[in-house]
Amino acid sequence: MKKEGFFNIVGGDFSRSGEASTQLKQILHSMGINNDTIRRASISTFEAEMNVIIYTPAGMLKYEIDDDIIKIIVQDMGPGIEDIDLAMKEGYSTAPDWVREMGWGAGMGLPNMKKNSDEFKIDSVPGEGTTVEMIIYPKKGRE
Amino acid sequence: MKLKKIIEILDAVVLDETRDIDMEINWACATDLMSEVLYYSQKDSILLTGLAKSQAVRTAEIADISVVAFTRGKEPDAETIELAKKKNIVILITPMSLYLASGKLYAEGLECSPVTKD
Amino acid sequence: MKISEVISKLQLTAYTRMPGGEELINNVYVSDLLSDVMANAHEKGIWITLQTHINVVAVAAMKNIPAVIIVNGRKPDDDTLKKATDEGVAILGTDMHAFEAAGILYNMLNG
Numbered sequence: 545m546k547k548e549g550f551f552n553i554v555g556g557d558f559s560r561s562g563e564a565s566t567q568l569k570q571i572l573h574s575m576g577i578n579n580d581t582i583r584r585a586s587i588s589t590f591e592a593e594m595n596v597i598i599y600t601p602a603g604m605l606k607y608e609i610d611d612d613i614i615k616i617i618v619q620d621m622g623p624g625i626e627d628i629d630l631a632m633k634e635g636y637s638t639a640p641d642w643v644r645e646m647g648w649g650a651g652m653g654l655p656n657m658k659k660n661s662d663e664f665k666i667d668s669v670p671g672e673g674t675t676v677e678m679i680i681y682p683k684k685g686r687e
Numbered sequence: 688m689k690l691k692k693i694i695e696i697l698d699a700v701v702l703d704e705t706r707d708i709d710m711e712i713n714w715a716c717a718t719d720l721m722s723e724v725l726y727y728s729q730k731d732s733i734l735l736t737g738l739a740k741s742q743a744v745r746t747a748e749i750a751d752i753s754v755v756a757f758t759r760g761k762e763p764d765a766e767t768i769e770l771a772k773k774k775n776i777v778i779l780i781t782p783m784s785l786y787l788a789s790g791k792l793y794a795e796g797l798e799c800s801p802v803t804k805d
Numbered sequence: 806m807k808i809s810e811v812i813s814k815l816q817l818t819a820y821t822r823m824p825g826g827e828e829l830i831n832n833v834y835v836s837d838l839l840s841d842v843m844a845n846a847h848e849k850g851i852w853i854t855l856q857t858h859i860n861v862v863a864v865a866a867m868k869n870i871p872a873v874i875i876v877n878g879r880k881p882d883d884d885t886l887k888k889a890t891d892e893g894v895a896i897l898g899t900d901m902h903a904f905e906a907a908g909i910l911y912n913m914l915n916g
Contacts, residue, residue, distance in 0.1 A: 559766070562745035566774075569749065583751055587725045590749045594721075635857055635879050644720075645838055647738040647746075650855060652722035659726065717904040719837035720855055723877065727902065735904070737841050759845065784845070785835040786853070786907050793908020794915070800902065 547571060548608040553593055555601040555622070558646060564605045565590040568616075575609060581682040584660040585614050588678050591653045592618040598643055599623065600673070614680040616661075624670035632658070632666075688712055688797050690754060690777070693733060696791050697756060697781035702768060706777045712754060714800040717789045721746040728752060728800045735788050741767040748774040758785045806830055806913060808872050808895065811851065815909055817874060817897040820881055821889050828871050831914070835907050839864050846870060851910070853903050857881045859888055866892040876903045 549571075551564035569586045577585075589605065596603035600622025608615040625631045632654050639649025658664040661678035668674040690708045694701060701708060714732040716724055721742055724734055730751040736743050739761035747755050755771070756779040757763060763771075763778065771778045781788050793799075809826040812819060832850035836842050839860055846852060848869040854861065857879050865873050872895040875881055881889075881896050889896045899906055 559741070561742065562749065565749060566745070579751075583730070583749075586749045590746070591722065591725060637858075641839065641860065644856070645840055647719055647721045647736075647740065647742045647838075650720040650722050650837070652720075652726050656722055656726050715904050716902070717835060717907065718855060718902075719841070723855060727877070737836055737838060785903075786833045786911070789835060789904045789907035790833075790911025790915070793904065794912055799905040799908075 545575060546608070546610045547575065548606070550604055550606040553596045553603045553605060553618075553620075555597055555599075555603070555620075557597060561594060561597045562590055565593050568605070568607055571607075572609065572614070577609075577614070578683045578685055581614070581680060585616065585680050588657045588660040588680070589616055589618075591656045592616070592676050592678070594648055595653050595674075595676075596620045596622070598639065598648055603673075612681065614682060616678045616680075617675065618678075619673065619675045621673045624672055624674055625666075625668040626670055628666055628668060688792075688795070690733075692795070693754075693756075693792065693797070694779060696795055697779065697783060697788055699756060699779040699781040702778040702780065703772060708777070710753065712797070715789070715792055715797050716752075716800045717785055719785075724752070725750055732800055733797075735785055735792075737761065737785050739763045739767070741770050743767075744771045744774065744776055744778070747776050753777060754779065756781055756788065758783060758788055808851070811872075811910065811913070812897060814913060815874070815899055815901070815906060817899050820875075820886055820896040820898055821894070823895050826895075830871065833907060833910050833914070834870075835903050842868065842870075853906050853910075855879055855903065857885060859885045861885060862888040862892055862894050862896075865889075865894045871895060872897060874899060874906060876901055876906055 600620040603620030637651035643649035663679035739757040834846040
């Protein structure tokens with residue numbers, strides 16, 4: 545069974561943050577995907593969603609789910625990332641204080657996406673936006 | 688450790704009294720930054736945090752954490768409480784600081800989420 | 806409890822020189838929210854946090870906090886260390902999580 549779709553993400557909307565990721569999580573559950581895989585997919589998606597909310601005006605989360613592959617693409621219209629290697633470093637962050645006071649901006653977002661996906665690609669053009677592509681191969685079995 | 692015992696140690700209030708407090712909690716995670724929770728936490732954990740916001744509940748849901756304890760007696764807003772109810776997450780409110788809550792649970796033998804850094 | 810005792814018990818890395826190593830501390834605060842520390846942390850205590858940026862030093866100096874322990878193996882930023890040296894705030898580090906570091910200190914202070 546294959547499922548695909550997308551969610552729009554509105555930047556700055558902290559009250560609805562996580563909405564797209566939790567909906568995706570439900571879809572994965574309904575398809576009977578392995579729990580550990582769902583957790584990994586949800587964590588990577590949530591971090592990507594939060595980045596769109598924190599740093600950009602808007603973005604889109606696209607997903608393609610099949611029995612043997614989960615593909616998540618998050619594309620935004622944000623400021624882009626100047627130095628991707630630096631941004632991938634654990635603890636590196638350009639977040640302003642108010643973001644830290646909301647519990648985010650600790651410089652773990654991109655490392656977390658990479659850690660929880662099997663394949664991770666990031667492409668960014670300063671002034672235009674960033675696209676993150678994450679692929680997760682589901683484990684077999686329910687647990 | 689049984690959630691019931693954690694509630695006693697933390698002198699905490701359970702926001703929804705109908706919830707099952709007999710469940711087993713294996714790990715604890717004490718932080719206010721949500722990416723750390725997503726990075727290090729395990730299932731069957733309790734999240735201790737001073738961030739009494741919906742962010743904490745969202746993060747718990749994504750990371751399969753079933754209990755969130757807000758420290759220093761901070762009460763979350765109605766929206767956060769509603770979200771927790773919908774997502775089946777137990778919210779505790781403890782008058783203790785994050786330090787005291789961590790210290791007491793550690794002294795009673797609750798363990799930290801193991802580091803799964805790779 | 807002296808800060809130097811905390812360093813040896815928790816096997817902390819000292820990122821700055823420790824002019825106040827013999828200073829006595831009797832309380833600990835765990836928080837990653839600067840506003841929370843500003844409002845609620847006690848003076849002359851140790852602050853445990855994941856935050857590594859320069860504003861940590863400003864908050865510690867304002868609250869008379871002599872030592873900050875950075876957990877989870879995070880490394881403080883260079884400008885954080887420079888300011889910490891200027892302000893006389895000790896920056897310490899550990900690979901432990903905040904929960905464990907707090908737990909060990911709790912046992913030291915109450916054991």
